[in-house]
Amino acid sequence: MQRSPFSLVVVGCSRGGLAASRRLLEALRRRDHLTMVIVQHRGPEPSPLVSALASASPFPVSEAEDKEPLLPRRVYVAPPGYHLLIEDGHFELSTEAPIDYSRPSIDVTFASAARAFTRGVVGVVMTGGNSDGAKGAAEIVRRGGKLVVQDPSAAEAPDMPRATLEAGLDPAVAPLEELGAVVRRLALQMNEPAGAQR
Amino acid sequence: MARWSAEQGPRTEGPAAVGLPAGSPLNGGREDELDQRWAKSELDRAETSAELEDIEIAALLEAIYRFYGADFRSYARGSLRRRLRRRAELEGITTISGLQERLLHDRACMERLLADLSINVTSMFRDPAFYRAFREKVLPHLATYPFIRIWNPGCSTGEETYSLAMLLSEAGLYERTRIYATDINAGVLAVASRAVFPLEKMREYTENYLAAGGDRAFSEYYVSGYDGARFDPRLARNIVFARHNLASDSSFNEFHAVVCRNVMIYFDVHLQRQVHELFYSSLPRLGVLALGGKESLAFSGREEDYETVDGAERIYRKR
Numbered sequence: 001m002q003r004s005p006f007s008l009v010v011v012g013c014s015r016g017g018l019a020a021s022r023r024l025l026e027a028l029r030r031r032d033h034l035t036m037v038i039v040q041h042r043g044p045e046p047s048p049l050v051s052a053l054a055s056a057s058p059f060p061v062s063e064a065e066d067k068e069p070l071l072p073r074r075v076y077v078a079p080p081g082y083h084l085l086i087e088d089g090h091f092e093l094s095t096e097a098p099i100d101y102s103r104p105s106i107d108v109t110f111a112s113a114a115r116a117f118t119r120g121v122v123g124v125v126m127t128g129g130n131s132d133g134a135k136g137a138a139e140i141v142r143r144g145g146k147l148v149v150q151d152p153s154a155a156e157a158p159d160m161p162r163a164t165l166e167a168g169l170d171p172a173v174a175p176l177e178e179l180g181a182v183v184r185r186l187a188l189q190m191n192e193p194a195g196a197q198r
Numbered sequence: 199m200a201r202w203s204a205e206q207g208p209r210t211e212g213p214a215a216v217g218l219p220a221g222s223p224l225n226g227g228r229e230d231e232l233d234q235r236w237a238k239s240e241l242d243r244a245e246t247s248a249e250l251e252d253i254e255i256a257a258l259l260e261a262i263y264r265f266y267g268a269d270f271r272s273y274a275r276g277s278l279r280r281r282l283r284r285r286a287e288l289e290g291i292t293t294i295s296g297l298q299e300r301l302l303h304d305r306a307c308m309e310r311l312l313a314d315l316s317i318n319v320t321s322m323f324r325d326p327a328f329y330r331a332f333r334e335k336v337l338p339h340l341a342t343y344p345f346i347r348i349w350n351p352g353c354s355t356g357e358e359t360y361s362l363a364m365l366l367s368e369a370g371l372y373e374r375t376r377i378y379a380t381d382i383n384a385g386v387l388a389v390a391s392r393a394v395f396p397l398e399k400m401r402e403y404t405e406n407y408l409a410a411g412g413d414r415a416f417s418e419y420y421v422s423g424y425d426g427a428r429f430d431p432r433l434a435r436n437i438v439f440a441r442h443n444l445a446s447d448s449s450f451n452e453f454h455a456v457v458c459r460n461v462m463i464y465f466d467v468h469l470q471r472q473v474h475e476l477f478y479s480s481l482p483r484l485g486v487l488a489l490g491g492k493e494s495l496a497f498s499g500r501e502e503d504y505e506t507v508d509g510a511e512r513i514y515r516k517r
Contacts, residue, residue: 044324044325046327063492064492065492065493065494065496066462066463066490066492066493066494067274067463067467067470067496067497068496079491079492081324081325082460082463082492083277085276085277085280086276087274087275087276092274092275092276092277092463093460093463093490093492094276094277094280094463094464095318095319095320095460095463096277096280096281096318096319097319098319108280112276115248118244118245119241142240142244143241143244143245143248144241144244
């Protein structure tokens with residue numbers, strides 16, 4: 001198996017997601033060879049999400065732009081009002097209809113990440129008030145990626161992590177305090193030299 | 199960056215693995231290749247089916263280009279794949295090659311696909327800050343022309359076009375403006391020219407309109423009818439709805455502004471570049487180019503030929 005250029009951590013969250021994403025970012029270290037894409041449901045109005053995440057992140061944080069190449073050691077946030085797809089090594093935006101009232105849809109980004117980065121993906125489903133992410137998580141697992149779910153019993157909004165747990169995908173489950181460390185370990189494992197894993 | 203994927207390309211275990219000389223007619227050779235395509239782990243099957251789907255999509259696009267002349271070969275693959283899958287599902291078909299057969303033999307199916315590929319779900323005054331910037335930074339410049347021509351390519355069902363018409367009308371410029379609203383698909387143009395929009399959208403549009411700095415009552419622009427909110431026919435008076443294909447047609451006029459927001463996101467970088475050339479050649483000096491909020495000139499090959507009017511709202515002016 002070839003190694004991925006870097007591990008891709010794709011994160012889905014909704015209500016309560018800002019605080020949870022910050023906790024996740026705080027667990028990362030500057031030299032970690034991974035990139036994170038955060039899909040958080042939010043309204044179309046301008047929000048300080050990027051700057052709120054940047055203060056917790058060791059990597060530069062920005063909203064993904066159309067056709068922008070994914071680089072290692074970055075954090076990209078899905079812009080509101082678009083679906084965010086990953087195709088080969090770059091982003092694509094789409095204004096197709098919202099899915100279950102959500103645009104960005106976590107399922108859309110997860111499924112496209114799974115197709116583009118196959119075994120190099122760690123999907124993370126965190127706090128949120130609906131069931132977006134469960135279908136995309138299944139795609140990640142089907143394509144050989146790893147899945148981590150926030151323990152719903154301690155999540156601000158348990159519906160989203162619970163829906164993914166109910167999909168029967170056998171993910172790692174961790175409370176928010178430990179989530180970042182689990183995600184980081186799985187992501188960095190993927191980047192160890194060939195033969196050191198599997 | 200190339201898509202890295204596991205174990206593609208020729209596989210080494212072949213006839214020799216079962217003790218026969220390579221290419222043995224008894225073994226058939228070909229059969230082994232076929233086996234290798236499918237008799238694998240679930241993970242490999244996922245890999246194979248993704249690879250196969252790419253081949254099917256390329257074949258489908260080539261076929262509808264050759265037969266219908268509709269060229270989607272340079273469309274961005276992620277969104278295109280989603281729409282093709284969705285169309286297949288709605289037709290009750292499980293594979294992209296199955297969809298290809300129907301598209302080629304059933305014209306109505308092809309029309310449904312064309313509609314799928316040109317409908318983009320937008321709203322009036324989407325991104326109010328853009329319209330505010332356009333009002334404050336672009337309209338004063340446009341006002342210096344005796345007659346104003348604006349091109350709104352990829353207008354889909356017209357929400358953006360009518361928003362522009364309202365903006366111009368409130369600035370007292372609409373009477374001497376012509377907006378050319380174009381799309382590849384006649385169906386969406388017919389919807390756009392009816393100027394009837396769903397009533398349930400009016401609350402959102404009103405909020406957007408006010409956030410964009412609109413100073414009237416938005417409800418003055420429409421009357422509620424049995425079929426939806428019918429917009430004032432005067433708004434459509436100076437709009438020309440016409441078919442135009444950004445991928446294959448040339449420019450048809452010189453425009454003082456080209457407003458093309460969230461249309462080129464459906465194109466790959468090569469087609470984007472080609473369309474940027476088209477816009478560049480359609481603008482006079484100081485002509486305005488307005489893009490969507492997450493689009494930029496970065497891959498246009500024309501970065502140096504525009505100056506920025508409003509960076510955050512992606513409004514540029516030809517040097």
